Amino acid sequence: MPQANIGLIGLAVMGQNLVLNMERNGYTVAVYNRTTSTMEKFVAEHPGKKLVPATTLEELVQSLERPRKILIMVKAGPAVDAVIQGLVPLLEPGDLIMDGGNSFYRDTERRSKELAAQNLNFMGVGISGGEEGALWGPSIMPGGPRETWEMVRDLLEAIAAKAPEDGKPCVAYLGPRGAGHYVKMVHNGIEYGDMQLIAEAYDILQRALGLEAAELAEIFDQWNQGELDSFLIEITAKIFRRIDEETGRPLVDLVLDKAAQKGTGKWTSQDAFDIGAPIPTINSAVVARIISSLKEERVAASKVLPGPAQTRYEGDKQALIDAVRQALYASKISAYAQGMALLRMASAEYDYGLNLAEIAAIWRAGCIIRARFLNRITQAFNRKPDLANLLLDEELGKAVAESLPAWRHVVQTAVGLGIPVPAFSASLAYYDSYRSERLPANLIQAQRDFFGAHTYERVDREGIFHSNWEPA
Structure with missing residues (x-):
């Protein structure tokens, strides 16, 4: 033998x-x-x-x-x-x-x-x-x-x-x-976020503009020629083109809206909570899949819970399509920033010694989240290996800044029309939270000290403090 x-x-x-x-x-x-x-x-x-x-x-x-x-x-x-x-x-x-x-x-x-x-x-x-x-x-x-x-x-x-x-x-x-399987887990978590963001872009274009599958296929094909060039965008265009042989309808329209999961996205969220890493886009994607599984409850709720009177966008159609493209790109950068920051924190927590530039480089081909802009992520970490967050990279930060007006417009429009955009919203909220010098956590600490004597720190002096918050 x-x-x-x-x-x-x-x-x-x-x-x-x-x-x-x-x-x-x-x-x-x-x-x-x-x-x-x-x-x-x-x-x-x-x-x-x-x-x-x-x-x-x-x-x-x-x-x-x-x-x-x-x-x-x-x-x-x-x-x-x-x-x-x-x-x-x-x-x-x-x-x-x-x-x-x-x-x-x-x-x-x-x-x-x-x-x-x-x-x-x-x-x-x-x-x-x-x-x-x-x-x-x-x-x-x-x-x-x-x-x-x-x-x-x-x-x-x-x-x-x-x-x-x-x-x-x-x-x-x-x-x-476990470094290899940890990185694969986070890859899958980013994948969850990426897929949810694409699904939300589809939902906006479909519900706000009434676009049909053939039109959506053309749009996603065009998007795949630019900064959104990726495996997931490519296959999404192909999905929109597939016609069901029995009914003659786009097959995607016949797929039941209940998304399954094998657990890697949930593991990513759970471990991020354990080590204190904020990954709201990935978390929102996991929750979105769970809500999608409540199909029977959603059908019943749709008959009794009111939404806004206006459900169609009345502005310039092409302008909204372009804005959704920009919002999707900015949201993807935000999602990858969260995932890479999680890897950085986990590397320190578990003594893995991860090289983030190398990780981004090996995701450039072969994997599900392969995308053109992973080259920009690799370059960002090569320029500054200790980069705390991709949003702080000059090039990627500039790309996000240029997309901000469109990003905010899309989220505002979707909310106004009653279209759920948990991942778009979470991605933008992460950006706004990360750029905020001061957050309302001071009030939370005051509340915690009021009801549980959990103490707090001050901005004007060193030390740990506890106060009697009842009126004198």
Whole structure:
């Protein structure tokens, strides 16, 4: 039996496509799936490929060159632990297990410590790009011991997407333990925000202007030629063009308005609350998906809760379309600023040593949030690696400032027409809060001291104070 360079466990579509990607790039891959027939069917469908079938974990381990490298592609959670438990007795010190699923970073932290205690290497490897990315080049976010990165660096660089600007692989060593899965989690949180912002732009154009899907497709195509150029804008235009064969209607109009989620956006919000990082756009996107799931309640509420009398925009149509484009771009910058600031704070909190310029660079291709303006984010952090917030970058700050009148106009217009824009509003409120020298938190502190003697600080002297707030 030939010795394989790497083993892969879990032959769902993502796993299969990663195998084909690795094999196409010159690697011999041993493959195993808990349901043997799935593995046998996959191997049979790809004759002549450098694949080594394994019907048991023992066979898989025996087929690998030393030190062994195994990539797990199974559902996050207990399934990952079960596979690891099955592998550990079969491996030798120095072998490497990689988890390529969407695992919670704290599970990755735990597994890293447990396997290190047994002299085994472990990496949490975030992979973004969906099925196409897995096959032709995803963005890859590995975390673990630096020496294990060197064990698989050539392989990961070979299969990763290549940035169109400079051809660099969209993969980099991110940091120890759970760093890779943490970055992937935040990537997905930003993705939630990005998708919600695009959905709100669509909702405004549809409800305020009465635009049909064909018109929306043209608009999003045009937007994709400029600063909004991105994978999500590109596929949105394609979605608007898809016609349902049975009804002849745009398929998007027939999709039920209940958005699902797998948990990574929620994890991002939860961890941001834990470490004290404000990410209101991402939070609003998570909440928006939850509200969307209350379809039956919303239908009932729509019959009894009044909205504004005016629901259509009566101003210049093209001017509002242009304003929505500018508001979307500014909101996206705000959302990415929040996500990158979260990464900066988490890096300090968890001792990850994250390089924000590098992270933005490996998101330029392959991943779901790939976009032209990630180059501007990379440049911003290259200019100033300790940049506290992207809004403070001269170039990005200027872009936001130029969009401010349109941004405010869009939010005001949507609110006036009764169109919910939680992510647009949250993005703008974050900007206004961040630029405010003084916020009304002084009143909150006074209230806390009044009812709970929680004390407060003063602007005119040092120290901690408590007052009797009742009238003398």
